[in-house]
Amino acid sequence: MPGPSGVGAIRADLLSDTVTRPGVAMREAMAFAEVGDDVFGEDPTVRSLEERVADLLGHEAGLFTPSGSMANQLGVRLHVRPGEELIGDSLAHVVRAELGAAAVLSGISSRTWISERGRFRADDAAALMVTGAGPYQVGTALVLVENTHNFGGGTVQSLGEIRQVRAVTRERGVAMHLDGARLWNAHVASGVPLRDYGREFDTVSVCLSKGLGAPVGSVLVGSAAHMAEARIWRKRFGGGMRQAGMLAAAGLWALEHHIDRLAVDHARARRAAKALAEVAAGTVDLDAVETNIVMVDVVAAGWLPAGYVAAALDRGVRTYAAGPGRVRLVWHLDVDDEATDHAIDVLAELLRTPR
Numbered sequence: 321m322p323g324p325s326g327v328g329a330i331r332a333d334l335l336s337d338t339v340t341r342p343g344v345a346m347r348e349a350m351a352f353a354e355v356g357d358d359v360f361g362e363d364p365t366v367r368s369l370e371e372r373v374a375d376l377l378g379h380e381a382g383l384f385t386p387s388g389s390m391a392n393q394l395g396v397r398l399h400v401r402p403g404e405e406l407i408g409d410s411l412a413h414v415v416r417a418e419l420g421a422a423a424v425l426s427g428i429s430s431r432t433w434i435s436e437r438g439r440f441r442a443d444d445a446a447a448l449m450v451t452g453a454g455p456y457q458v459g460t461a462l463v464l465v466e467n468t469h470n471f472g473g474g475t476v477q478s479l480g481e482i483r484q485v486r487a488v489t490r491e492r493g494v495a496m497h498l499d500g501a502r503l504w505n506a507h508v509a510s511g512v513p514l515r516d517y518g519r520e521f522d523t524v525s526v527c528l529s530k531g532l533g534a535p536v537g538s539v540l541v542g543s544a545a546h547m548a549e550a551r552i553w554r555k556r557f558g559g560g561m562r563q564a565g566m567l568a569a570a571g572l573w574a575l576e577h578h579i580d581r582l583a584v585d586h587a588r589a590r591r592a593a594k595a596l597a598e599v600a601a602g603t604v605d606l607d608a609v610e611t612n613i614v615m616v617d618v619v620a621a622g623w624l625p626a627g628y629v630a631a632a633l634d635r636g637v638r639t640y641a642a643g644p645g646r647v648r649l650v651w652h653l654d655v656d657d658e659a660t661d662h663a664i665d666v667l668a669e670l671l672r673t674p675r
């Protein structure tokens with residue numbers, strides 16, 4: 321596999337679960353997809369994907385979007401009026417990694433609570449929520465939950481905590497949006513049916529282009545009325561697509577073939593985590609490895625993240641410096657057992673020999 325410019329062959333690409341490339345069968349499904357102009361609602365494959373995802377998550381309707389960020393921002397747009405706020409944890413993708421889109425596209429503010437590894441707790445949300453404050457304080461219109469939690473390290477959220485805050489938001493007229501970019505991983509790891517997660521939220525976004533391995537696309541689901549409104553905003557955001565059935569076909573193929581196998585990614589991530597924890601105590605918290613993501617505290621082994629990432633890349637293992645002291649490893653469809661073995665050898669050896 322050719323690496324990024326200036327870098328040798330990459331033997332294990334743990335940068336992100338977005339780096340997967342569609343296989344032959346998926347490409348065939350794309351090539352032969354029935355298509356039409358989806359802006360006129362005439363693409364049967366897009367329709368079928370939207371219906372399929374809505375059904376999986378227990379919602380009335382779905383909307384195909386070019387990215388997870390757009391699906392999230394449509395959710396924000398539906399629930400929060402200009403001048404109101406959303407609340408979520410400080411590591412949330414919507415807050416940190418969508419480049420201020422909620423402020424720019426919806427004219428709203430965001431407030432955050434501090435979480436432990438992105439773990440959602442009903443009390444954190446309830447304590448920050450402001451409703452009925454009249455013309456004196458910003459009103460909370462939306463509570464945001466991310467499952468699994470990306471920067472938290474693939475954390476699976478507790479359905480009990482979600483239900484608890486749902487009871488509060490229902491009473492206080494606050495909406496709930498689930499950023500479920502990796503909800504598939506949460507479902508496979510916890511055994512909780514997708515619908516049980518889905519039904520606690522007004523809207524849910526899911527990514528097809530992460531662990532499921534499709535090249536492009538996310539889906540937002542919610543009520544038929546919300547999706548009709550989201551369709552208008554999607555066009556306004558520049559996300560109206562024409563013969564998008566070719567992309568939707570990849571998503572449908574992935575839903576059929578790539579959900580259950582996420583358990584294999586989880587097992588490989590766990591195997592690597594154990595190996596690294598053994599060679600360098602304190603670098604990996606095994607209790608925190610719940611799905612396909614492993615956070616390595618390289619500082620505990622005497623490294624700075626940038627140096628560690630560079631040294632690993634030199635040896636054919638691509639990783640990501642994910643913040644103070646930590647390097648993120650992500651397993652996915654294109655990292656097999658052999659690549660996992662190579663990654664373990666390289667990453668363990670580096671942890672043993674600090675710079």
Ligand SMILES: *Cc1c(COP(=O)(O)O)cnc(C)c1O
Pocket residue numbers: 386387388389390392413414466468469470499501502527530538
């Ligand atoms: C990747 C991701 C998204 C969406 O990302 P896009 O690159 O816009 O598709 C949203 N939320 C989380 C938690 C993610 O990891």
